[in-house]
Amino acid sequence: MKSKAKHAAISCPLEKPFHFTDKPLIVQYDVTLQNGQECGGAYLKLLQYDKEMRLSQFTDKTPYTILFGPDKCGNDNKLHFIFQHKNPKNDNFEEKHAKKPSTKLDEYFSDKKPHLYRLQVYPDNTFDVSVDYKIINKGSLLEDMVPPVNPPSEIDDPEDRMPSDWDEREKIPDPAAVKPEDWDEDAPEQVIDENAVKPSGWLEDEEIMIPDPTAVMPDDWDEEMDGTWEAPLIENPACESAPGCGKWTPPMMPNPEFKGKWRAPLIDNPNYRGKWRPKKIPNPDYYFDPNPFHMSSIGAVGIEVWSMSDNILFDNVIVTDEKDVADQWAAATFDIKRELVDSDGDSFVQWLVKYTNKNPWLWAVYVVAIALPVVLILSFCFGGKEKKAQAAAAAAKKSDALTPDDEAIEAEADVEGSGEEEQEEMEAEEEETAPLIEEKVVADADKSSSPRRRKSRKE
Numbered sequence: 001m002k003s004k005a006k007h008a009a010i011s012c013p014l015e016k017p018f019h020f021t022d023k024p025l026i027v028q029y030d031v032t033l034q035n036g037q038e039c040g041g042a043y044l045k046l047l048q049y050d051k052e053m054r055l056s057q058f059t060d061k062t063p064y065t066i067l068f069g070p071d072k073c074g075n076d077n078k079l080h081f082i083f084q085h086k087n088p089k090n091d092n093f094e095e096k097h098a099k100k101p102s103t104k105l106d107e108y109f110s111d112k113k114p115h116l117y118r119l120q121v122y123p124d125n126t127f128d129v130s131v132d133y134k135i136i137n138k139g140s141l142l143e144d145m146v147p148p149v150n151p152p153s154e155i156d157d158p159e160d161r162m163p164s165d166w167d168e169r170e171k172i173p174d175p176a177a178v179k180p181e182d183w184d185e186d187a188p189e190q191v192i193d194e195n196a197v198k199p200s201g202w203l204e205d206e207e208i209m210i211p212d213p214t215a216v217m218p219d220d221w222d223e224e225m226d227g228t229w230e231a232p233l234i235e236n237p238a239c240e241s242a243p244g245c246g247k248w249t250p251p252m253m254p255n256p257e258f259k260g261k262w263r264a265p266l267i268d269n270p271n272y273r274g275k276w277r278p279k280k281i282p283n284p285d286y287y288f289d290p291n292p293f294h295m296s297s298i299g300a301v302g303i304e305v306w307s308m309s310d311n312i313l314f315d316n317v318i319v320t321d322e323k324d325v326a327d328q329w330a331a332a333t334f335d336i337k338r339e340l341v342d343s344d345g346d347s348f349v350q351w352l353v354k355y356t357n358k359n360p361w362l363w364a365v366y367v368v369a370i371a372l373p374v375v376l377i378l379s380f381c382f383g384g385k386e387k388k389a390q391a392a393a394a395a396a397k398k399s400d401a402l403t404p405d406d407e408a409i410e411a412e413a414d415v416e417g418s419g420e421e422e423q424e425e426m427e428a429e430e431e432e433t434a435p436l437i438e439e440k441v442v443a444d445a446d447k448s449s450s451p452r453r454r455k456s457r458k459e
Contacts, residue, residue, distance in 0.1 A: 002311060004310040007305075009060075011047065012300060013300045014299060014319060017299045018049075019297045024123065024321055025120070025298075028317070029117060029317040029318070030116045030316050030333070031114065031115060031117065031312065032112070032313040034311040036109060039309075041071040041305040042070050042071070043067055043071055044069050044301055045064040046067075046298045047063065047301070048297070048299065049297035058302055060304055065084055066084075066295070068081050068082075068117070070117065077104075080097070081127065083121075086296065094147075098129070098139065099146060101136045101137035113338070114315075114334065116130075116132050116330055125140055125291060126139070141292045151287065153282065155281060155282075160278035166273055170268070170269060172269040173267075174266070185260070189260075190253065190255055198248045201242050201243050202242065204245075211230065212231045301317055301319060
């Protein structure tokens with residue numbers, strides 16, 4: 001619907017008529033109010049089946065079985081479910097309106113997004129209405145329609161009249177009461193306070209408002225045309241620090257003698273007979289339809305609306321008796337459309353979370369994708385240290401190098417054999433210095449014996 005403030009109508013026949021037998025009726029479509037909605041409807045009409053129906057002549061007068069969808073004007077937001085009920089006594093059709101839902105509907109008319117509307121009517125005479133898979137109204141065709149499907153069995157007698165002596169007054173003025181002699185009905189409600197005193201510093205000679213001394217008559221002011229120019233008035237600056245200016249008058253005070261209009265006190269009415277009601281008579285138009293679900297068969301779907309908004313998009317209309325079919329149709333059409341609209345304003349992270357929630361198996365992929373690199377990194381770090389330790393242990397065995405365990409054993413051996421090592425070191429030092437001492441002793445002996453030898457030789 002591209003134009004505003006115009007009447008639009010279009011219709012399409014069903015592949016086969018829908019007959020209200022033992023299966024539910026499911027009507028579903030989505031609407032996008034691309035510019036919002038000010039005043040107008042966006043509802044469908046399910047037209048009554050007629051073999052001689054000519055959809056080329058479809059108008060607002062074409063008989064319909066159900067009217068369903070959103071409608072708004074001003075602040076009155078509605079989601080209609082109306083069906084035409086056939087009076088079994090006279091075969092006339094009367095509109096039955098579902099009670100207004102308590103859920104607020106403002107968002108659907110203002111957010112400019114596509115919304116999925118679904119009506120389900122069941123053979124047990126119950127119904128529910130949902131928007132975007134959320135049920136916002138449900139009830140019974142027998143109990144929650146206005147006016148009721150079945151009229152009351154009794155009605156007020158239209159010929160009955162209240163008797164002239166019937167007194168509906170529960171309380172009456174006491175007829176024995178008398179106005180007191182000192183009751184002055186003419187006394188004023190307020191009087192001048194005679195005890196009031198003019199405040200000190202009151203400037204009676206000063207006016208509250210004075211002409212603005214800085215104002216200047218405009219150059220284009222023509223006194224002959226505009227009259228005598230007068231400066232605009234401003235608050236008198238002399239009154240700012242004074243309690244008041246101008247003529248002082250005493251204030252008013254409540255009149256202690258004021259009593260107002262005298263009225264006799266009320267007493268119980270001895271003739272009170274209660275609220276009169278006309279008597280009941282059998283309703284001549286009474287009938288009882290136990291199964292209003294059996295409505296007139298549906299032969300076509302029509303859109304016949306008037307709106308003050310343009311660019312209203314109707315899409316993906318389906319009429320079926322199987323909920324699974326309606327769900328699959330919505331998943332293949334509306335869900336994709338709404339996801340694209342919502343993703344336009346979402347960040348990548350928001351889009352990813354929404355997409356994953358719709359496909360929960362992706363959480364397992366994310367866990368594997370995140371956990372696998374972590375495991376590999378930990379294995380590389382701690383596995384490398386273990387390999388180095390094993391290599392060091394192997395090298396120590398080959399070279400007989402000290403290992404942490406050997407060092408501990410060696411430390412204990414050092415503590416136990418420290419005295420023996422010191423004794424061995426002293427003995428080794430003595431062995432190294434013994435030859436040197438012997439050589440020195442021989443040399444000294446030779447020096448001491450040589451003169452004697454020379455002397456014996458001479459002798």
